[in-house]
Amino acid sequence: MRYLTRRVAFLIGTLWVALTFNFLIPRMMPGSPAETMIANFHGKGQINPNALHAIQIMLGISTAPLWKQYLQYWGQVLQFKFGISYTYFPYTVTHMIAQALPYTLILVGACTVISFVLGTSLGIAAAWWRGGRFDATATTALNFSSAFPYFWFALFAAYWVSFRFHWLPLSGAFSSSISPMFNWTFVSSALRHAILPALTIVISSMGGWLLGMRNNMISTLREDYIVLAEAKGLRASWIAFRYAARNAILPNITGFAMALGFVVSGSLVMETVFAYPGIGYLLVNAVGNEDYPLMQGVFLIIVLAVVMANFVVDLLYVFIDPRVSNEGRV
Amino acid sequence: MGTPLLDVHNLTVVYGRTDGVYAVRDVNLTLHHGEFLGLVGESGCGKSTLAYAIARLIKPPAHIAQGTVTFREHNLLGLHGEALRHERWEHLAVVLQSGMNALNPLMTIERQFFDVMSQHTRWPMSKQRERVYELLEMVHVERRFASCYPHQLSGGMKQRVAIALSMILEPELIIMDEPTTALDVVVQRTILDNLMEIRKAREFAVIFVSHDLGLVLEIADRVAVMYAGEIVEAQPAEQLYAQPLHPYTRALLKSVADPDDIRERRFSGLPGHPPDLHLDSIGPGCPFYPRCTEHEDRCRNEKPTLSPMGPESVVSCWIRRKEPVDA
Amino acid sequence: MGTTENVAPDRRTLTAHPVRTTKSTRHRRGFLAVLWANKKSRAGMLLLGLFVMTALIGPWIAPYSPYATNYAIMQTPTLHHWLGTTQNGQDVLSELIYGTRLSLEVTFVAGFGATAISIVMAFAAGYLGRWLDDILSFITNVFLVIPGLPLMVVLAAYSPVRGIIVIMAVLTVTGWAWGARVLRAQVLALRNRDYVIAARFAGEAPFRIMFREILPNMLSLVGANFLGASLAALLGAASLEFLGFGDPTALSWGSMLYWAQNSGALLQGQWAWIFAPGFCIALLGMSLILLNFGLDEISNPRLRGES
Numbered sequence: 001m002r003y004l005t006r007r008v009a010f011l012i013g014t015l016w017v018a019l020t021f022n023f024l025i026p027r028m029m030p031g032s033p034a035e036t037m038i039a040n041f042h043g044k045g046q047i048n049p050n051a052l053h054a055i056q057i058m059l060g061i062s063t064a065p066l067w068k069q070y071l072q073y074w075g076q077v078l079q080f081k082f083g084i085s086y087t088y089f090p091y092t093v094t095h096m097i098a099q100a101l102p103y104t105l106i107l108v109g110a111c112t113v114i115s116f117v118l119g120t121s122l123g124i125a126a127a128w129w130r131g132g133r134f135d136a137t138a139t140t141a142l143n144f145s146s147a148f149p150y151f152w153f154a155l156f157a158a159y160w161v162s163f164r165f166h167w168l169p170l171s172g173a174f175s176s177s178i179s180p181m182f183n184w185t186f187v188s189s190a191l192r193h194a195i196l197p198a199l200t201i202v203i204s205s206m207g208g209w210l211l212g213m214r215n216n217m218i219s220t221l222r223e224d225y226i227v228l229a230e231a232k233g234l235r236a237s238w239i240a241f242r243y244a245a246r247n248a249i250l251p252n253i254t255g256f257a258m259a260l261g262f263v264v265s266g267s268l269v270m271e272t273v274f275a276y277p278g279i280g281y282l283l284v285n286a287v288g289n290e291d292y293p294l295m296q297g298v299f300l301i302i303v304l305a306v307v308m309a310n311f312v313v314d315l316l317y318v319f320i321d322p323r324v325s326n327e328g329r330v
Numbered sequence: 331m332g333t334p335l336l337d338v339h340n341l342t343v344v345y346g347r348t349d350g351v352y353a354v355r356d357v358n359l360t361l362h363h364g365e366f367l368g369l370v371g372e373s374g375c376g377k378s379t380l381a382y383a384i385a386r387l388i389k390p391p392a393h394i395a396q397g398t399v400t401f402r403e404h405n406l407l408g409l410h411g412e413a414l415r416h417e418r419w420e421h422l423a424v425v426l427q428s429g430m431n432a433l434n435p436l437m438t439i440e441r442q443f444f445d446v447m448s449q450h451t452r453w454p455m456s457k458q459r460e461r462v463y464e465l466l467e468m469v470h471v472e473r474r475f476a477s478c479y480p481h482q483l484s485g486g487m488k489q490r491v492a493i494a495l496s497m498i499l500e501p502e503l504i505i506m507d508e509p510t511t512a513l514d515v516v517v518q519r520t521i522l523d524n525l526m527e528i529r530k531a532r533e534f535a536v537i538f539v540s541h542d543l544g545l546v547l548e549i550a551d552r553v554a555v556m557y558a559g560e561i562v563e564a565q566p567a568e569q570l571y572a573q574p575l576h577p578y579t580r581a582l583l584k585s586v587a588d589p590d591d592i593r594e595r596r597f598s599g600l601p602g603h604p605p606d607l608h609l610d611s612i613g614p615g616c617p618f619y620p621r622c623t624e625h626e627d628r629c630r631n632e633k634p635t636l637s638p639m640g641p642e643s644v645v646s647c648w649i650r651r652k653e654p655v656d657a
Numbered sequence: 658m659g660t661t662e663n664v665a666p667d668r669r670t671l672t673a674h675p676v677r678t679t680k681s682t683r684h685r686r687g688f689l690a691v692l693w694a695n696k697k698s699r700a701g702m703l704l705l706g707l708f709v710m711t712a713l714i715g716p717w718i719a720p721y722s723p724y725a726t727n728y729a730i731m732q733t734p735t736l737h738h739w740l741g742t743t744q745n746g747q748d749v750l751s752e753l754i755y756g757t758r759l760s761l762e763v764t765f766v767a768g769f770g771a772t773a774i775s776i777v778m779a780f781a782a783g784y785l786g787r788w789l790d791d792i793l794s795f796i797t798n799v800f801l802v803i804p805g806l807p808l809m810v811v812l813a814a815y816s817p818v819r820g821i822i823v824i825m826a827v828l829t830v831t832g833w834a835w836g837a838r839v840l841r842a843q844v845l846a847l848r849n850r851d852y853v854i855a856a857r858f859a860g861e862a863p864f865r866i867m868f869r870e871i872l873p874n875m876l877s878l879v880g881a882n883f884l885g886a887s888l889a890a891l892l893g894a895a896s897l898e899f900l901g902f903g904d905p906t907a908l909s910w911g912s913m914l915y916w917a918q919n920s921g922a923l924l925q926g927q928w929a930w931i932f933a934p935g936f937c938i939a940l941l942g943m944s945l946i947l948l949n950f951g952l953d954e955i956s957n958p959r960l961r962g963e964s
């Protein structure tokens with residue numbers, strides 16, 4: 001129970017810090033890029049006064065005292081009202097996020113699971129046959145791959161696979177000739193468009209899982225309970241999975257937060273390279289166009305998603321490690 | 331006496347390459363059915379390495395450089411795969427130094443019993459469960475702890491569980507590596523009493539590795555003393571207590587002020603360090619020579635070998651060999 | 658490195674048998690010697706040295722001025738332009754050589770900054786402790802959870818100026834958390850060592866204990882963290898610049914990639930323009946990783962000799 005309370009407190013604390021941070025940055029920066037932006041808004045046509053008000057509250061264009069602004073800001077955020085997008089006028093920020101979010105959630109979610117499963121399994125193999133040929137190759141290759149800029153690999157993949165050989169589409173989330181409907185034409189097109197981005201995410205994030213799991217597993221294999229398991233004459237596969245891997249995976253799960261952050265960061269660049277209409281692409285576009293309301297909204301959603309995912313993993317941890325749920329003795 | 335249960339012949343264990351550390355050198359050892367052998371020495375003398383080597387638990391960079399281990403009349407070092415797997419626990423079990431870390435933290439106590447039984451026997455679940463309760467009762471752990479995780483047990487209980495685990499399949503030999511060292515003396519005492527009581531009821535041989543000569547003298551039938559990777563003396567416990575042969579054993583014995591006093595058990599009386607066991611550091615003479623108070627010239631340049639001094643005593647010392655045995 | 662703990666001098670007085678010193682002298686050699694002795698970290702040192710040299714003497718070895726725009730535009734590699742030319746007709750190889758300096762600067766300045774913050778946070782949380790520890794650990798964890806690149810992008814976007822200083826600052830601010838966590842754990846472990854407790858009882862000032870007793874014993878870990886933070890800064894800077902949040906007029910590998918991508922270099926077959934800066938980033942990153950292998954062996958002497 002104490003564990004649960006701590007995790008909930010951390011969840012709330014993190015969200016509070018991120019939101020407050022988001023509140024303070026535009027107010028602390030010298031000059032007011034937001035005001036210039038709002039002036040430009042008028043060139044775009046009639047702007048809804050409610051939306052304008054929302055933007056002013058979010059970006060701090062106000063003469064009200066700071067504490068009042070802060071309360072107003074919270075009021076807006078809790079209703080997911082981030083105002084109107086400057087770039088995609090007259091659409092609201094919430095609308096734009098709702099459009100982009102599914103792509104990223106599905107793509108990044110699926111890739112995270114795949115790369116976790118793949119990386120962890122390969123890490124188990126590398127550690128079990130440590131010093132062998134597979135271990136040497138995989139460990140060295142992935143150590144070095146972590147030195148490569150993420151998008152660089154994506155660029156070359158796009159060049160060879162799509163541009164030179166036309167095996168897969170070069171950009172976008174689905175073919176421009178079809179409209180997003182839930183039918184086979186659309187789904188197959190979406191899948192074909194997702195392969196390359198997914199592949200780059202999986203390949204570049206798998207290394208972290210593999211190396212992490214390998215190192216955890218190697219130190220776990222030195223534990224007394226592994227020696228005893230061997231002395232007990234248990235089958236090797238049982239020792240490898242039920243004794244070694246099961247224990248070694250725990251730190252990897254605790255490290256999930258950072259890994260997820262890495263994947264999300266990666267997807268930002270990947271979406272830009274492949275012009276994939278997800279959240280990351282939206283953020284980069286927003287920043288490029290000085291679309292502050294959109295940028296704020298997207299950033300908050302990213303933080304919210306990552307923090308929530310992390311919280312869910314923390315909750316699952318209770319079922320994986322008996323030591324966190326009941327600390328006392330019977 | 332018949333054929334011995336265990337016969338270790340010229341066993342040498344090296345850490346690293348052949349010029350590495352010789353943790354165990356040319357050790358010869360026999361153990362009979364039902365015998366309780368104490369293996370004593372300072373930390374780093376190779377006693378745990380020897381125990382691990384016999385149990386086939388030596389891991390790289392350490393390896394068995396030479397020697398044979400004959401257990402139940404077949405070559406233990408030659409066993410592999412399924413044959414080795416079945417030899418383990420069915421005939422030879424171990425209790426590790428730190429019983430607390432010897433249990434898988436993510437499995438309940440009973441599951442750590444079940445996995446042995448389900449991989450070594452065809453016992454039905456009801457029988458397996460019965461066996462767990464029987465064993466826990468034997469080591470005085472209440473059966474409600476069977477469904478607990480290791481972290482919910484105290485250190486002493488975990489060590490009891492580790493001992494109970496070793497007896498599931500009633501092996502002929504249990505190797506215990508400092509099984510009570512990490513526990514406080516009261517707990518240590520009750521566990522040892524428990525062990526002696528269990529041994530009265532069942533026939534099994536024990537190799538009991540400890541740095542604590544006083545304790546070993548109390549519980550073992552026979553005691554072997556190790557120094558610098560070698561056995562330097564072996565005698566029946568009472569005889570070793572009454573008439574220690576090797577100067578090292580005498581020094582150890584002197585530091586055990588009173589064997590009944592269970593509080594003071596350290597080798598405080600012996601100055602100096604055991605020698606470096608790198609191949610290039612091993613001198614030609616007796617390894618104990620630098621710390622020995624009785625040495626003569628010969629000890630510096632010529633190495634003594636383990637030689638019989640009586641019907642059941644062996645010692646490796648030049649000085650002692652010259653003296654007549656009055657036993 | 659910790660030789661004093663291993664041997665208690667008073668207990669050795671009676672040892673007539675000379676203890677061989679050949680093995681133990683290995684511990685006393687300096688950082689650089691150990692790094693040099695290890696094949697991998699030696700390769701790392703050489704590689705890094707090569708880049709530092711290039712940064713220093715770049716202007717003398719570059720075939721052309723990187724600012725000269727008087728060559729045919731968008732050339733694929735030729736004899737005169739080994740890596741081709743840009744959309745403005747600049748020589749890519751010269752850009753690459755000149756860009757080394759700024760890329761190295763960003764990498765190490767941000768790496769150093771992040772490590773400095775990590776150390777301060779680690780000592781404040783781990784040594785000064787209690788409620789401060791709770792607060793700082795919370796902040797550290799928050800920074801660990803919030804994904805780095807989006808945060809960098811937002812920070813860079815709000816900054817009133819664009820440029821290399823902003824990039825360095827952003828990378829520093831977002832790059833310290835992991836190091837702070839690792840170092841804090843080490844401080845916690847070291848503060849309970851006998852010699853630290855002894856120093857405390859002897860009445861030494863906390864800062865003296867921190868910097869004279871504790872810090873010297875975790876230098877290799879600090880070093881490893883510096884390398885890790887530098888690698889993160891290198892890749893972070895590349896991503897930020899690639900996305901166009903840097904100063905596109907400043908010559909660095911990242912801004913080269915930005916221009917290459919924005920001029921459709923790949924689509925026009927100008928692969929060398931994209932390949933070269935990315936490859937240099939990867940090589941520099943590799944040199945940091947290789948160096949880290951050596952440091953690992955210092956902080957973890959058990960690894961020594963096994964390789």
